[in-house]
Amino acid sequence: MFCVTAELLVDLGARSYPIHIGVGMLGDPRRFTPFIGGSQVCIVTNETIAPLYLNAVKEALGGYAIDACVLPDGEAHKTLDTYARVIDHLVAHRHNRSTTLIALGGGVIGDITGFVAATYQRGVGLIQVPTTLLALVDSSVGGKTAVNHPQGKNLIGAFYHPRLVLADLDTLSSLPSREYLAGIAEVIKCGVIRDPQFFGWLEGNIDRLLRRDATALHHVVLTSCSIKAAVVAADEREEGVRAILNFGHTFGHAIETLTRYEYLHGEAVAIGMVMATDLSMRLGLLDRVDGRRIKSLISAFGLPVAPPGNIAAQAMRTAMGMDKKVIDGQLRLVLARGLGDAFVADQFDSSALGQTFAAHAALCDD
Amino acid sequence: MFCVTAELLVDLGARSYPIHIGVGMLGDPRRFTPFIGGSQVCIVTNETIAPLYLNAVKEALGGYAIDACVLPDGEAHKTLDTYARVIDHLVAHRHNRSTTLIALGGGVIGDITGFVAATYQRGVGLIQVPTTLLALVDSSVGGKTAVNHPQGKNLIGAFYHPRLVLADLDTLSSLPSREYLAGIAEVIKCGVIRDPQFFGWLEGNIDRLLRRDATALHHVVLTSCSIKAAVVAADEREEGVRAILNFGHTFGHAIETLTRYEYLHGEAVAIGMVMATDLSMRLGLLDRVDGRRIKSLISAFGLPVAPPGNIAAQAMRTAMGMDKKVIDGQLRLVLARGLGDAFVADQFDSSALGQTFAAHAALCDD
Numbered sequence: 062m063f064c065v066t067a068e069l070l071v072d073l074g075a076r077s078y079p080i081h082i083g084v085g086m087l088g089d090p091r092r093f094t095p096f097i098g099g100s101q102v103c104i105v106t107n108e109t110i111a112p113l114y115l116n117a118v119k120e121a122l123g124g125y126a127i128d129a130c131v132l133p134d135g136e137a138h139k140t141l142d143t144y145a146r147v148i149d150h151l152v153a154h155r156h157n158r159s160t161t162l163i164a165l166g167g168g169v170i171g172d173i174t175g176f177v178a179a180t181y182q183r184g185v186g187l188i189q190v191p192t193t194l195l196a197l198v199d200s201s202v203g204g205k206t207a208v209n210h211p212q213g214k215n216l217i218g219a220f221y222h223p224r225l226v227l228a229d230l231d232t233l234s235s236l237p238s239r240e241y242l243a244g245i246a247e248v249i250k251c252g253v254i255r256d257p258q259f260f261g262w263l264e265g266n267i268d269r270l271l272r273r274d275a276t277a278l279h280h281v282v283l284t285s286c287s288i289k290a291a292v293v294a295a296d297e298r299e300e301g302v303r304a305i306l307n308f309g310h311t312f313g314h315a316i317e318t319l320t321r322y323e324y325l326h327g328e329a330v331a332i333g334m335v336m337a338t339d340l341s342m343r344l345g346l347l348d349r350v351d352g353r354r355i356k357s358l359i360s361a362f363g364l365p366v367a368p369p370g371n372i373a374a375q376a377m378r379t380a381m382g383m384d385k386k387v388i389d390g391q392l393r394l395v396l397a398r399g400l401g402d403a404f405v406a407d408q409f410d411s412s413a414l415g416q417t418f419a420a421h422a423a424l425c426d427d
Numbered sequence: 428m429f430c431v432t433a434e435l436l437v438d439l440g441a442r443s444y445p446i447h448i449g450v451g452m453l454g455d456p457r458r459f460t461p462f463i464g465g466s467q468v469c470i471v472t473n474e475t476i477a478p479l480y481l482n483a484v485k486e487a488l489g490g491y492a493i494d495a496c497v498l499p500d501g502e503a504h505k506t507l508d509t510y511a512r513v514i515d516h517l518v519a520h521r522h523n524r525s526t527t528l529i530a531l532g533g534g535v536i537g538d539i540t541g542f543v544a545a546t547y548q549r550g551v552g553l554i555q556v557p558t559t560l561l562a563l564v565d566s567s568v569g570g571k572t573a574v575n576h577p578q579g580k581n582l583i584g585a586f587y588h589p590r591l592v593l594a595d596l597d598t599l600s601s602l603p604s605r606e607y608l609a610g611i612a613e614v615i616k617c618g619v620i621r622d623p624q625f626f627g628w629l630e631g632n633i634d635r636l637l638r639r640d641a642t643a644l645h646h647v648v649l650t651s652c653s654i655k656a657a658v659v660a661a662d663e664r665e666e667g668v669r670a671i672l673n674f675g676h677t678f679g680h681a682i683e684t685l686t687r688y689e690y691l692h693g694e695a696v697a698i699g700m701v702m703a704t705d706l707s708m709r710l711g712l713l714d715r716v717d718g719r720r721i722k723s724l725i726s727a728f729g730l731p732v733a734p735p736g737n738i739a740a741q742a743m744r745t746a747m748g749m750d751k752k753v754i755d756g757q758l759r760l761v762l763a764r765g766l767g768d769a770f771v772a773d774q775f776d777s778s779a780l781g782q783t784f785a786a787h788a789a790l791c792d793d
Contacts, residue, residue, distance in 0.1 A: 099754065141514075145507055152578045157753045180546070182751045183573065183584045184664070207549065212518045218549045219585060298550075385548045387523045388465065
């Protein structure tokens with residue numbers, strides 16, 4: 062069996078934790094047991110993932126008192142109501158403070174389960190087992206947990222770190238194409254914000270990635286997680302540099318909220334990155350060649366590059382005003398000064414933002 | 428104006444914060460401004476407290492964009508629904524990540540507001556302004572925030588510290604007698620668990636405390652907060668010694684849950700302390716003289732010393748099994764080895780617990 066495992070560390074002092082990247086890990090008890098404290102385990106997953114992997118994980122953990130909480134699938138369910146449902150499940154199954162939650166699924170499952178782990182009995186053990194590319198390269202790492210509020214994405218949540226991220230690349234084989242490509246958006250983001258060499262590698266490996274070549278995927282997950290782990294270790298609670306991980310996200314979150322999550326998160330981020338790139342060029346921060354490279358790479362994976370026709374620019378502005386990066390009414394956006402060099406801009410010409418809206422045809426009513 | 432202020436520090440490294448104890452502080456802007464980061468402030472309070480103190484605090488903070496969220500009064504409202512209502516208020520008033528929440532009220536307001544502050548946009552500023560004796564001496568200090576679940580008290584919450592606790596003793600003058608005495612229960616607890624000299628002082632100052640003598644109250648609040656701050660600094664997240672602060676609370680929480688919060692928290696803790704004292708004596712840990720002193724002091728303040736007649740021992744056992752101190756099915760209780768020497772017992776003769784239930788007449792069906 063092909064079973065090379067890479068191990069990264071998210072270096073956060075006493076709260077440090079490893080990311081194990083490999084294949085054939087989900088059914089292996091030895092992967093889990095060093096990170097489980099008590100005798101109880103609850104697997105939180107969804108209706109799509111449960112038929113694929115729940116039994117394998119359950120069997121691997123046969124020695125524990127184990128139960129599963131199976132949620133409906135989709136970002137529309139990342140709500141306080143679903144959170145309360147998981148809490149009710151834990152109380153009904155009498156989980157105590159020494160229990161361990163396993164988040165088995167994509168970003169939505171990871172975010173909800175993480176927030177439950179952060180707040181059930183003021184904090185219990187958590188293991189992230191991401192099963193989508195987006196979760197593997199982004200949402201399972203870094204300790205951000207949240208649910209959405211009707212008026213804004215991720216407005217309710219906490220910083221809470223898992224004890225382990227178990228990134229089993231086997232799970233990618235079952236991933237629908239649309240979800241796989243949405244994950245590629247966050248991979249591209251890693252290159253844009255921090256690593257021009259990796260960005261170049263992505264440009265040269267589009268075909269391998271489209272056919273999900275195992276070696277290429279291993280490189281993508283390892284590199285993306287390394288970039289994220291380094292940024293998170295430098296600024297755990299997003300008081301500074303960590304915000305660059307949100308490149309494209311302020312636009313993207315507004316699109317997600319306004320379309321009621323018709324787009325997958327990665328798709329909305331893809332559109333948001335195109336708009337942030339456009340704004341960076343208008344402000345003279347990013348040259349046209351690099352700007353075009355970003356948009357081209359996003360397009361090459363079939364990701365959307367413009368917001369939908371039914372969103373008004375004013376609605377976009379209002380929704381962006383609920384972004385968590387707003388400080389004292391001032392919108393802050395992550396922009397790029399060049400490939401691999403993103404930063405948080407709290408001062409920028411707001412007429413340029415209007416031009417960015419106008420340039421994306423559907424928003425011409427501004 | 429009589430205005431001697433004492434200042435304590437809860438020493439938690441980068442998360443350290445002061446407790447200011449004095450009078451005439453609520454309306455003084457200088458007390459607040461050093462601890463407010465952004466330009467927005469939301470005061471969370473309840474319908475009982477708002478008519479008494481809301482305007483004073485609002486006027487003191489005239490320079491900020493300020494709004495108030497006024498909740499119904501009572502432990503029955505310390506729920507996830509009320510939590511969601513405060514979150515909705517913050518979103519509707521467009522509070523951003525640099526906002527500051529002021530918890531103006533008793534333990535319920537402090538716990539709900541603290542949990543909102545811990546989780547709104549993954550954490551915003553918090554100032555605790557306790558207005559009951561119980562909140563002044565106990566719940567506002569130490570960073571425990573929570574709401575109740577129908578099956579158990581404080582099952583949903585987080586550790587999250589305020590930037591300041593502003594303990595204005597003036598607020599005690601408006602406190603109804605029943606609430607004042609409930610707070611005395613937590614004061615007595617401080618003596619029992621850590622400070623036999625303070626316990627003796629309380630025995631000698633019952634009359635002064637019953638008439639709310641200002642100097643005596645200052646001593647009580649300062650001493651209780653000092654004890655709590657020292658215990659919290661030694662064990663912030665209750666991995667060891669901090670659990671002694673829960674003396675009487677496992678019994679008390681079960682009584683609160685089973686009676687649907689007919690008792691005030693301090694009243695339930697008073698009963699719980701009598702039962703924990705009884706159990707400590709039965710196990711040969713505490714001599715009869717000290718045991719009687721504890722029960723006598725609780726009685727001297729007119730606090731209840733036995734559970735109500737309609738609670739069955741089995742229901743009590745079940746409810747106590749949901750306590751957060753349960754680890755892998757094993758009930759852990761805080762017991763006393765002597766006055767001033769509480770500890771967490773994870774091994775004890777469970778027949779003695781049955782005898783404690785039986786000895787409290789209403790529970791004789793065990």
